[in-house]
Amino acid sequence: MLDKKSVQRYLNHLTPLPTSFEPGGALKQKVKCVLFDIYGTLFISGSGDIGPADKKSPQIEEINHLLTQYSIRKSPQTLLNEFYRAIKTRHQELRNTGVDFPEVKIDRIWMQVLSTVDTSIVRQFAVEFELIVNPVYPMPNLGKMLSACRHRNKIMGIISNAQFYTPHLFRWFLDSDLQELGFDPELVFYSYQFEVAKPSPVLFRKAAETLEARGIQPSSVLYLGNDMLNDIYPAKVTGFQTALFAGDKRSLRLRSDDPRCKNLSADLVITDLDQLIPHIV
Numbered sequence: 001m002l003d004k005k006s007v008q009r010y011l012n013h014l015t016p017l018p019t020s021f022e023p024g025g026a027l028k029q030k031v032k033c034v035l036f037d038i039y040g041t042l043f044i045s046g047s048g049d050i051g052p053a054d055k056k057s058p059q060i061e062e063i064n065h066l067l068t069q070y071s072i073r074k075s076p077q078t079l080l081n082e083f084y085r086a087i088k089t090r091h092q093e094l095r096n097t098g099v100d101f102p103e104v105k106i107d108r109i110w111m112q113v114l115s116t117v118d119t120s121i122v123r124q125f126a127v128e129f130e131l132i133v134n135p136v137y138p139m140p141n142l143g144k145m146l147s148a149c150r151h152r153n154k155i156m157g158i159i160s161n162a163q164f165y166t167p168h169l170f171r172w173f174l175d176s177d178l179q180e181l182g183f184d185p186e187l188v189f190y191s192y193q194f195e196v197a198k199p200s201p202v203l204f205r206k207a208a209e210t211l212e213a214r215g216i217q218p219s220s221v222l223y224l225g226n227d228m229l230n231d232i233y234p235a236k237v238t239g240f241q242t243a244l245f246a247g248d249k250r251s252l253r254l255r256s257d258d259p260r261c262k263n264l265s266a267d268l269v270i271t272d273l274d275q276l277i278p279h280i281v
Helices: 004-010 060-069 076-096 106-114 119-133 142-151 168-174 202-212 228-238 273-280
Strands: 033-036 043-045 136-138 155-160 183-190 221-225 241-245 268-270
Touching (some): 060 076, 060 119, 076 106, 106 119, 142 273, 183 202, 202 228, 221 228, 221 273, 241 273, 268 273
Parallel strands (some): 033 221, 155 183, 221 241, 241 268
């Protein structure tokens, strides 16, 4: 069901909003592996990040149309209220088990809200809902940058707050799956799979352990993300080199009011993905 044709009408062009940042910085060591965040870094995110819709979502009419399309007899506001309530409940359940930054499996949330166990319908609905409230589009030069990493034999991976539909973005927009683009399947870590989200360092540690088992030390790894707290902070704690993507005002998160970010800086700052290429020779 999650083929490009089924979501084509939502795949509309977006352009990054410029920031006041200038590219700069330098890496201390040669990079053997590059790990990426997805939303707000590799893909423009209309809401700035993956996450639940705003309760006062401006796309209420589109949500209402979606509900009609799926014969769901609920108002958009009722749906959103139940959606948030289910997420909050699951977050608390996970916190009770010791998870500091819980993540949900969104298809399970929608099964509960829509009162159905039909996985196919639930997943299609979840994808359309997400693309309505959080439209996405590739950042400029995404394909060029990934190609440069691949041709220079850099190991590539992902650490991202994400859901089951996230990997489909690459097929929908780049007509290739992750492996065809050069990503190592053992180095793809999505928050929903572990029910733990960034800024928890859990996913970063898992990536570091996988790489260290191959003889690659954290200092030879570069992590690229758009959020100082969710990306740069846990990457630094893990020992990775870091690059802040500051190319889209929607998604740039400096978090200057958070004590963990007060004296934190990234090794690199880039405002376009192709600016990463000279640093991965």
